[in-house]
Amino acid sequence: MVSLDSGRRVTGWGMALFVTSSIAWIxxxxxxxxxxxxxxxxxxxGVNSFGVYRYLIRRRD
Known part of the structure; x- marks a missing residue:
């Protein structure tokens, strides 16, 4: 989902999936x-959380 570059929303949800995975591994x-x-x-x-912020929360400039 992240490497396909299908748009900010899809990439952001891919990063959210990575956040969930990181929490499970921790x-x-x-x-x-x-x-x-x-x-x-x-x-x-931390890296994945920044990705969620960048693609899902922050407004596009």
Whole structure:
């Protein structure tokens, strides 16, 4: 969805899907005690959250 570049709305929802995936991976990392995996996905959560902001929330200039 993100790489197809089908428009801001589709890309934004793809980023929202990535946010959900990052949260799931962080939860799994916490439960299994895998701190590097949790840290990696915390960074990805920030990047993906910025993508949601950029494509779904921010007005296009």
């Amino acid at each position: 939860s799994g990392a916490v439960l299994s005690g895998d701190h590097p995996l949790g840290a990696q996905n915390a960074v990805l959560l």
